[in-house]
Amino acid sequence: MTGARLLMLAAVTLAATASGGAPRVLAVDGVRLQVESSGGDFNAGAAAIDAWLRRSAAIVAAYYGTFPVPAVRIELRVEPGAGVQGGSTYADPDALIRVRVGREVTAAQLESDWVMVHEMTHLALPDVGPAHAWLSEGLATYVEGIARVHAGNRSEQDVWAEELRQMPRGLPQAGDAGLDRTHTWGRTYWGGAMFCLMADVDIRRRTHNARGLEDAVRAIARASGGLKAAWPIERVLRTGDAAVGTMSLEDLYARMKDSAWTPDLPALWRDLGVESDGDSVRLNDAAPLAPVRHAIMAPSAETPRS
Ligand SMILES: [Zn+2]
Structure with a gap:
């Protein structure tokens, strides 16, 4: 499982590099979000994406008193269509959240999104099998x-x-x-x-x-x-x-x-x-x-x- 995950990770990282989406770092409420996207640009623009990530992190940090981990890598995969389409969260060994987002995602969809909050919440609970x-x-x-x-x-x-x-x-x-x-x-x-x-x-x-x-x-x-x-x-x-x-x-x-x-x-x-x-x-x-x-x-x- 771990090996396959690492291979997938390598593929995604290469794709990010190939599309020119430079990784960027957002600091919010005591957590460092290292954000990479692959598969092109979002129509809504990077600022709307960053606001969504900051808002989601602040929501989770407020519930837990502090964000559950000091740093997390967030890999956004640009997909055809709109909306925030789904995600998964890993911690082997570092916190990693992967989310698929439609190229045409709107600011309103990002504002009312539940997926990123759900995934970030996973970081707070130990792996229980x-x-x-x-x-x-x-x-x-x-x-x-x-x-x-x-x-x-x-x-x-x-x-x-x-x-x-x-x-x-x-x-x-x-x-x-x-x-x-x-x-x-x-x-x-x-x-x-x-x-x-x-x-x-x-x-x-x-x-x-x-x-x-x-x-x-x-x-x-x-x-x-x-x-x-x-x-x-x-x-x-x-x-x-x-x-x-x-x-x-x-x-x-x-x-x-x-x-x-x-x-x-x-x-x-x-x-x-x-x-x-x-x-x-x-x-x-x-x-x-x-x-x-x-x-x-x-x-x-x-x-x-x-
Ligand atoms: Zn889940």
Whole structure:
């Protein structure tokens, strides 16, 4: 795997050189982004691309208190068409994010992009192995929406509406054997995101909103150094729980890792005060867990050190 990756890397680097796209370095919020693009120029211009990268890095840095790694190489592959088309993140041994972007990507598409925030979020979690991809993909899926709300880049309604619509895809289907053993797209992305939402709610309930999932994942990122570390999932969850003083992550994992346990999502939305309203949602502040919902979407400054 590593050898093949290195060969691919060499090919991309050569392509970048051949197209004349000189690597450039952006410094933002304590992280050094080394940016290379291959396959030509973007119609939107380099300034729009740089603003997108800076904004995405600032969103992730704000959620984690600091950007998860001091430096990351970003390889942009110019593709036909528009939009931000997909990406992947590596850390062997240095942080590397590869994203395919359409030549005709617009400033508006870059402004509302989720892909770069998702990929940068991957840098904060240790490598937990393929059996636990649901944790890395679920966390990136969950954090992307909330971190963008914190930064004013996405509306709270939009994120809750997406969760209300998509999270049922993370529920166990017939034959499910738990998150560690059921590697479908729905269980990996939305089953993992569901785990994160339930953990966030549980931490906030138990701590009377003094702590949340972001305090747990900040501690995990700080203790591990992020994706370049390979940690057993038990150590990741134990580290997160210890930082917030609950057993939320470990208890949920014990329940969901090897069984088709089905959480009562309609009851969760009702308690949080998230009510379906056509394509959007109505947020009900009379709901019992409305203060938890507010706390999830409110940016927190510093993780208090104890
Ligand atoms: Zn991902």
